[in-house]
Amino acid sequence: MIKTQNVTFSYSATQKFHFPDIDCPNGQTLLVTGNSGTGKTTLLHLLGGLLQPTAGNITINNQDILQLNAAKLDAFRGQSIGMILQKSFFIEALSVLDNVVLASWIAKKSKAKEKALSILDNLGLKDHVHKLPSQLSIGQQQRVNIARALINNPSVILADEPTSSLDDENALIVARLLSDLAKEYQSSLIIVTHDQRLKSxxxxxITLS
Amino acid sequence: MISKIAWKNTWFKPLNTFLSIILLTASVSIISILILLQKQFEEKFSSSMDNIDLVLGAKGSPLQLILSSVYQIDAPPGNISYTEAEAWMNKPMVESAVPLAYGDNYLGYKIVGTTENYTKHFDLKIQQGNLFAKDFEVVVGSNIAANIGLKIGDTFFGTHGDVEEGEVHDHHAYKVVGILVPSGKVADQLILTNIASVWHMHDHEHKGHAEEAHNHSAEEPHVHTEGEEHHHEEVNPHEGKEITAVLLKLRNNMAKMTWPRIIPQNTEMQAASPALEVNRLFALFGVGISALTYLAYGIMFISGISIFVALYNTLKERRYEFALLRITGATKFQLLWLVLLESIFLCTIGFILGIVFGRIGLYFLSVSSQEEFKMAFDPFEFLWKEEGMLFVATLAVGIVAAIIPAIKAYSLNISKTLANA
Incomplete structure (x- = not known):
């Protein structure tokens, strides 16, 4: 569950963003669209605690994340927020499985190896768990990102252009997969995109302008 | 888990890692060899010097006299007359005197004519058998017994001079009657006999082949000069006999100071102080060792730069990795630690390899120095303090080299990094 009220942010005196309020309960998917420069990524970084808003409230799971200090915010992010980015980033030296397990270790100090394997299996990556991420296709890499975002059962999944680098078919598959998984894991899913294919x-x- | 990432990252870019490790290994092995060499060298020199205040010998280089008589390294500067030396050996200020007469070797190991005093002076114990009592009986050092397998009762022929390939004295055989306990001193590498044996060995030769012997002594004048004056028969058994040097322990500090001046003024001999000469030698070595140490620290400095460059260069491509770690909940401090840890791993591997290669290097050095100078080094000695310090220094280099990249990782702006991806 994630809620925002009157969130504003400015990079400089001339560039100010005033974001519409968001209210996304567990299991629901919210699509945030808008043209380039309307602050989509900025909003996502605000929701993920990577940026501090100038004013307003952001509440995740009844926790006002702006009240947390840096270290607690890092821990909270690890446990309650799963982020899926436009490009797939990995620890290149670690295997696919270790990349997913790593997220559980950072957040909870325990290695959820079994769970990682079952999520990867669900996403059709069973045969690739011991490969290096660079050996997978882009679509497969994006699914590893999803597995990593889900490993800690986050309250909120934030996805930044998750489909923009995929072809039509894969874009729809990934979008549906994300929304189904959000329902299954009872997470709020926020997808930020300019990808017109997802609108339907x-x-x-919400459209930013 | 951070250490696992650091470990995997270390091997993910093997070329960078390899370069840094080679440099570290080179510097650590050079420094560890130097540390061990210097320590064992000084130990060997100092332990053999105990109890000797002055050495009487032929005029020439005092350092050469000390090296030849106390350490059996160099050739002696010449011989001295036994009667002349005896006059000083019997003075009341002398607590003990050890005469030495050189002439022959066996398979490159020096045969030294001396008295029982030698063993007392250097506190040598007999492991098996007895001390030499009759002519041509010898006591051998423990290393010789071990290396060439001499046993009690074995006999052998000495070879003239101080090199293995000399002429063999095949008319008198030496007989092994005792083996010394290992002492870590030069005696481990010596064959001891009485002085008369050395004289007789050469008496016989010169009676038999006077002409040949004469040629011989012309070829090697400093080793065996007694041959030149040997033909005439003597009344006093010591008259005209020569020895190589006398080790003296004195009762009187005044004599220690004055004899080195008085003796050369009044006789054909000189008196040299081992402490003084060895200090001079260490000072000479010290310059070389310091130069090499500086060189090795220079290499370590370069390896530090290599680590810095390797880490700094990969920062740009790795910032997404860092951003990823942060969005999955890693703290800034964990990123700092990750970068430092990678450098620490490199340094530890370099240090361990350096110590291992240093030992291997010292082993080969020891083999060749044993062949050439009869001086062995122990490659398995660990100097915890000095090598611990070296490890600390190596780690310090790694940490200093990694500190700037680590701080860059620590202060990475994730939002900006991801937005510009």
């Missing part, structure tokens, strides 16, 4: 898939939408 989701009921709840």
């Amino acid at each position: 898939l989701f009921n709840h939408q």
Whole structure:
């Protein structure tokens, strides 16, 4: 569950963003669209605690994340927020499985190896768990990202352009997969995108301008 | 888990890692060899010097006299008359005197004519058998017994001079009657007999082949000069006999100071102080050792730069990796630690390899120095303090080299990094 109220942010005196309020309960998907420069990525970074807003409230799971100090915010991010990025980033030296397990270790200090294996299996990556991430296709890499975002059962999944580098078919598959998984894991899913292909898939939408 | 990432990252870019490790290994092995060499060298020199205040010998280089008589390294500067030396050996200020007469070797190991005093002076114990009592009986050092397998009752022929390939004295055989306990001193590498044996060995030769012997002594004048004056028969058994040097322990500090001046003024001999000469030698060595140490620390400095460059260069491509760690909940401190740890791993591997290669290097050095100078080094000695310090220094280099990249990782702006991806 994630809620925001009157969130504003400015990079400089001339560039100010005022974001519409967001209210996304568990299991629901919210699509945030808008053209380049309207602050989509900025909003996502604010929600993920990577940026501090100038004013407003952001509440995740009844926790006002702006009240947390840096170290607690890092820990909270690890446990309650799963982020999926436009490009797939990995620890290149670690295997696919270790990349996913790493996220559980950082957040909870325990290695959820079995769980990582079952999520990867669900996402059709069973045969690739011991490969290096660079050996996978882009679509497969994006699915590893999803597995990593889900490993800690986050309250909120934040996805930044998760489909923009995929072809039509894969884009729809990934989008549906994300929304299904959000329901299954009872997480709030926020997808930030300019990808027109997704607009028809989701009921709840906000357009930034 | 951070250490696992650091470990895997270390091997993910093997070329960078390899370069840094080679440099570290080179510097650590050079420094560890130097540390061990210097320590064992000084130990060997100092332990053999105990109890000797002055050495009487032929005029020439005092350092050469000390090296030849106390350490059996160099050739002696010449011989001295036994009667002349005896006059000083019997003075009341002398607590003990050890005469030495050189002439022959066996398979490169020096045969030294001396008295029982030698063993007392250097506190040598007999492991098996007895001390030499009759002519041509010898006591051998423990290393010789071990290396060439001499046993009690064995006999052998000495070879003239101080090199293995000399002429063999095949008319008198030496007989092994005792083996010394290992002492870590030069005696481990010596064959001891009485002085008369050395004289007789050469008496016989000169009676038999006077002409040949004469040629011989012309070829090697400093080793065996007694041959030249040997033909005429003597009344006093010591008259005209020569020895190589006398080790003296004195009762009187005044004599220690004055004899080195008085003796050369009044006789054909000189008196040299081992302490003084060895200090001079260490000072000479010290310059070389310091130069090599500086060189090795220079290499370590370069390896530090190599680590710095390797880490710094990969920062740009690795910032997404760092951003990723942060969005999965890693703290800034964990990123700092990750970068430092990678450098620490490199340094530890370099240090361990350096110590191992240093030992191997010292082993080969020891083999060749044993062949050439009869001086062995122990490659398995660990100097915890000095090598511990070296490890600390190596780690310090690694940490200093990694500190700037680590701080860059620590202060990485994740939002900006991801937005510009």
